[in-house]
Amino acid sequence: MHRLRGRVPFWDPVIDEIDGRRIRVGDHWLIDFASCNYLGLDLEPEIMAAVPEYLARWGTHPSWCRLVGNPRLFTELEQALAELLGAEDTLLFPTVSHIHFSVLPALAGAGAVFVELRAHHTIHEGARMASTRGARVIRFREENLPGLARKLAASDRNPKVICVDGVNSMTGNGPPLAELTELARAYDALLYIDDAHGFGVLGERSADELSPYGSRGNGTVRHLGGDYDGLVLVGGLSKAYSSLLAFVACPPEIRHFLRIAAGPYTYSGPPPVASFATAQAGLRFNAIRGDVRRADLYRRTSRVLDGIHALGLETRNETGFPIIEVPLADPDLIEPLGTFLFNRGILATMVPYPIVPRRETGFRISVTAANTDAEIEELLRVIAAAADRFPLRRAADGPETGDG
Ligand SMILES: Cc1ncc(COP(=O)(O)O)c(C=O)c1O
Numbered sequence: 001m002h003r004l005r006g007r008v009p010f011w012d013p014v015i016d017e018i019d020g021r022r023i024r025v026g027d028h029w030l031i032d033f034a035s036c037n038y039l040g041l042d043l044e045p046e047i048m049a050a051v052p053e054y055l056a057r058w059g060t061h062p063s064w065c066r067l068v069g070n071p072r073l074f075t076e077l078e079q080a081l082a083e084l085l086g087a088e089d090t091l092l093f094p095t096v097s098h099i100h101f102s103v104l105p106a107l108a109g110a111g112a113v114f115v116e117l118r119a120h121h122t123i124h125e126g127a128r129m130a131s132t133r134g135a136r137v138i139r140f141r142e143e144n145l146p147g148l149a150r151k152l153a154a155s156d157r158n159p160k161v162i163c164v165d166g167v168n169s170m171t172g173n174g175p176p177l178a179e180l181t182e183l184a185r186a187y188d189a190l191l192y193i194d195d196a197h198g199f200g201v202l203g204e205r206s207a208d209e210l211s212p213y214g215s216r217g218n219g220t221v222r223h224l225g226g227d228y229d230g231l232v233l234v235g236g237l238s239k240a241y242s243s244l245l246a247f248v249a250c251p252p253e254i255r256h257f258l259r260i261a262a263g264p265y266t267y268s269g270p271p272p273v274a275s276f277a278t279a280q281a282g283l284r285f286n287a288i289r290g291d292v293r294r295a296d297l298y299r300r301t302s303r304v305l306d307g308i309h310a311l312g313l314e315t316r317n318e319t320g321f322p323i324i325e326v327p328l329a330d331p332d333l334i335e336p337l338g339t340f341l342f343n344r345g346i347l348a349t350m351v352p353y354p355i356v357p358r359r360e361t362g363f364r365i366s367v368t369a370a371n372t373d374a375e376i377e378e379l380l381r382v383i384a385a386a387a388d389r390f391p392l393r394r395a396a397d398g399p400e401t402g403d404g
Helices: 051-058 072-085 096-108 121-132 145-154 177-186 252-261 263-267 273-310 331-343 373-389
Strands: 017-019 022-025 028-032 089-093 112-116 136-140 160-165 189-195 231-236 246-250 323-327 349-351 362-366
Touching (some): 072 089, 072 231, 112 121, 121 160, 145 177, 160 177, 273 323, 273 373
Parallel strands (some): 189 231
Antiparallel strands (some): 089 246
16 A cells, blocks of 8 residues: 555645546546545535634634633534434544544443444554553454354453444445344443444435435434434544534433543644534535435435446445445556546545455545536546456456455
């Protein structure tokens, strides 16, 4: 992975300018299918317009760590998020990574952290930090829940925390929430879910929903019909809400504990005021136009998925979530494939080993509501050309087994 840096155009590029979802790198224009600004709120004029008033009231940056001074910006947003989620309480941090690196070790203490193998890298890092404080880290696969049950039964450590992604950042798929909840309850474990991607896109189901993403974008737990009993939901606003903020949804007693035990509350600076402005404006937008925007996102994503299926290519996406990974049969061709896509004007997220297992090396497309239909058609033309030239994995090949 490190050898790609500086050697190939698609790795670590400097972006000089944006124009909608088109970006300029030097004198080369590309269409951006790597952003996770799913709802397109980063480009929404009414959200940008919310910033100056906040800056006039609060300055650019509060600068206090929260323990020293809590601008009302925090508590207002925490309340608004709790209401949207239908959770008892929330606690804000700057990023999801801050939460995994501090909240997870605090919750785990000297107990046991059960981490799903495919969970995001930052959860694994958080688990490693928990292990330096005495917790035992045990890995499991979501496909093998009886295996997890055996590991839970065999562990005499307490507390027990089970960590999974809400929406996996490579497959776009969700966890088996009902089964995990049952196991967590049976073994008195806390279920810890990273919903960095799902929050803002997926939401509660209803008969009159405008798309299979559900309504209100209030997160994976509501989408899958779960509740917050014995569950800590970690959500981010840096993807669907295009704002640097993240939250933990948890009961008041855990919130109180985290204010003392999670380092960033005491030691880290706050997110910028502009992020509070765009988050609040985003929530107002969500209440009025969010479902229509999500229906549009679903339609655009379905077009990409249909195109990929029509080409006979494999993708693990089973949900229609706007994350679509296309694997390469020969992982050693990642460099020429990435260069091909880049030169043909597509910015995708290239995912080499060890970001994913070797057999899943490929590229990831993330679709946003701000990608135009014409951009999506161009994407499909370039993928078709890539499929002619590179051994992209075919759906007919079937999944491989082994650890890669
Ligand atoms: C599933 C998941 N968790 C956590 C993160 C890190 O989030 P943050 O940028 O808020 O630290 C990401 C970032 O892409 C992610 O995809």
